[in-house]
Structure formats: structure tokens, C-alpha cells
Amino acid sequence: MKKILITGALGQIGSELSVEFSRRYGADNVVVSDVNSEGAKLAPGNAYEVLDVTDAAALEAIVKRHNVDTIVHLAAILSAKGEQNPDLAWKINIDGLLNVMRISMSMKLDRLMVPSSIAVFGPTSVLYDSPQETILKPNTMYGVTKVIGELLADYYYKKSGLDMRGIRYPGVISYRTLPGGGTTDYAVEIFYEALRSGRYTCPLSSDACLPMIYMPDTVRATAELLEADPDAIKVHGGYNVGAMSFTPAQIAAEIKKYIPSFEIEYAPDFRREIARYWPASVDDSAARAQWGWKEEWNLENMTRDMLVNVAAKLGIDFKL
Ligand code: NAD
Ligand code: AKB
Numbered sequence: 001m002k003k004i005l006i007t008g009a010l011g012q013i014g015s016e017l018s019v020e021f022s023r024r025y026g027a028d029n030v031v032v033s034d035v036n037s038e039g040a041k042l043a044p045g046n047a048y049e050v051l052d053v054t055d056a057a058a059l060e061a062i063v064k065r066h067n068v069d070t071i072v073h074l075a076a077i078l079s080a081k082g083e084q085n086p087d088l089a090w091k092i093n094i095d096g097l098l099n100v101m102r103i104s105m106s107m108k109l110d111r112l113m114v115p116s117s118i119a120v121f122g123p124t125s126v127l128y129d130s131p132q133e134t135i136l137k138p139n140t141m142y143g144v145t146k147v148i149g150e151l152l153a154d155y156y157y158k159k160s161g162l163d164m165r166g167i168r169y170p171g172v173i174s175y176r177t178l179p180g181g182g183t184t185d186y187a188v189e190i191f192y193e194a195l196r197s198g199r200y201t202c203p204l205s206s207d208a209c210l211p212m213i214y215m216p217d218t219v220r221a222t223a224e225l226l227e228a229d230p231d232a233i234k235v236h237g238g239y240n241v242g243a244m245s246f247t248p249a250q251i252a253a254e255i256k257k258y259i260p261s262f263e264i265e266y267a268p269d270f271r272r273e274i275a276r277y278w279p280a281s282v283d284d285s286a287a288r289a290q291w292g293w294k295e296e297w298n299l300e301n302m303t304r305d306m307l308v309n310v311a312a313k314l315g316i317d318f319k320l
Contacts, residue, residue: 112165213243258304
């Protein structure tokens, strides 16, 4: 793991992962890429490449030019955006993924990390403490592409020995970069609206309990899994990783502790139907046993940190 390429690096996770990876491994060893050409300004310390992952020749040229031996493949279309444009979700999440996998194998890269998601679960899955191994028949195009990604990771690991790694990320909460069109985005938006207007209209139902994770735990989990001893890794598609689980009503109550006048109302839309068949919690004992996963953030300390940092970002005078 000497030279890491991150695809989709300007998104919610990539924009923070590239900073943490540069700190851990040196900015010279992290190549940042995204389809968006504005990126060079956002990642001044790293080599920046404009890369559309559906362009296999461009990807191969970048891997060669920078002597890349590890790829963290983040470019994707998320659940809500994917339901609005399933063909696009397939193109980016499957055609793009196959390019990354094929080039990783043909160029004999050391390691490839492809995130999965809690979206792999569906109506026939066990939705409380969802097991690592269970029925995966999702009812969104995003979920379908994530299950295919996990199956391909297993397949190519067995066929070619490519060291594939993945995490079924829960909904990621952060304040630096806004989320990119998922069902769990509400858990970020709620902080902005609580601070800006004191009111939030939630697109999920009040009791939609979902697993979530704060960004510092997300980037640490990703680095720890990537660094883990290959002999310890028994799951190549996507590890369940849990940190906290809450409903919109519970996060609203937590915010109300610090903004007593905060009001939430519910106007569920198509995202309610997506959330309905995602787990309330996951069984992440495999990740804990095999590479030492342990969360540091829960609903209480994440809420305090988000309020302080979102307020600072918005220039709002706020004290806990
Ligand atoms: P995001 O939507 O914030 O960012 C995705 C990035 O991919 C964007 O910067 C976009 O410009 C880029 N992109 C889109 N099409 C591209 C293309 N053709 N070529 C190159 N780049 C392209 O997503 P994210 O939240 O950072 O998610 C990263 C990964 O983690 C994805 O695989 C996603 O499925 C997974 N994940 C995220 C969450 C979450 O809550 N954020 C949860 C579970 C899984
Ligand atoms: C989404 O809501 O689509 C993502 C995810 C959980 O994969 N945040």
C-alpha cells in the first residue's frame, strides 16, 4: 500500500478520507480524483486527476502515471438519487465498478476497497441486528448495485486473489461536505435547519430507526480495514459496521436538549419506503473480531459536535 488512488473523492466521504489518508500516509502518496474538475482547488496538497470512472482508458492511464497500487473506489450514485435515475445508478455503480475491478486485477494492484451499504438489506432480510450473512434482496437500484458489488468482490477475490475489502457503511453524518443524495441525508440536514430556522420537515417517518455513523469513525474504520492483515480478513464484499441507531424522533429530541424551541414535522416521501426495508441495527461482531472495529461516537456526543461545527460553518453564534 504505497500509492493510493481515491475515486469520487470530492463527495461526502472522500473529501474527508483524502485529508485523513494524506495525514496517515503522506499527501504525495494519495492521488485524489473525481469527475468534477473543480477538485484541484479543493485538494491543493494532493495530485488531483479529473476521472470519470466509466472511462476505463483514463483510469488505466492514471494508475500507470502515478504507480498506484491501492484504489479506494468511492464514486457512486446513492439511494435516493438512484431511485430517481436507475440507469445512471447502474452505469456508475456497476460499469464504473467493473472498470476499477478489471484494471486492479490486470495491473496486479495490491488492494482495492469498495464501500458497500446497509442498502444491501431488503424486505426479506432480518432487519434487527441484521446478520453479516443473511438474505440480501434489496428493493432499490442502489441496493441491487451494492449486492452485485459484494458478490463481484467475493468472486474476483477467489478467482484472482485481488485483495478486496469493503464496509457496509451505515448512514454517514458529517458537517464538512453535504451528503450526495441518500435516504439517510436527513440526519445531516436536520442540524442545518435546526440552527438556521429552528424547524425541520423530515422526509422519513418519525419511527424510521436506521444505523448511522459519524464521519471520524467512518474514516478511521476505512483506514483500519484497509491496513488490516490480509490473513485476518474473511469477508471481502462488505463488513457490517455499527456505531449508533436512532429514529428521526430520537435525534430531534437530542437536538432539542440544546435548542429547546426546535420543532420537527414529518412529510414522508418516497424515501420512507426505502428506509422501511433497511435495518434498524446491524450485527457487526465479524468486524469487531476480525479487524478490531470499535466505534467512538454515539448519538449524544455526535449531536454536540455537529451542532458546534455546523453553527461555526454557518456563522451562527451557538453555545452548548
Ligand atoms: P457522494 O455522493 O457524496 O460522492 C460521490 C462522488 O462520486 C461525488 O463527488 C461525485 O462527483 C463522484 N462521481 C459521480 N459520478 C462519477 C463518475 N462517473 N466518475 C467519478 N466520480 C463520480 O457519496 P459518498 O457519500 O461520499 O459515498 C462514497 C461511497 O460510500 C459510495 O460507494 C456510497 O455508496 C458509499 N456509502 C455512503 C454512505 C453515506 O452515508 N455517505 C453510506 C453507505 C455507503
Ligand atoms: C444512502 O442513504 O443512500 C446512503 C447509504 C446508507 O448507503 N447514505
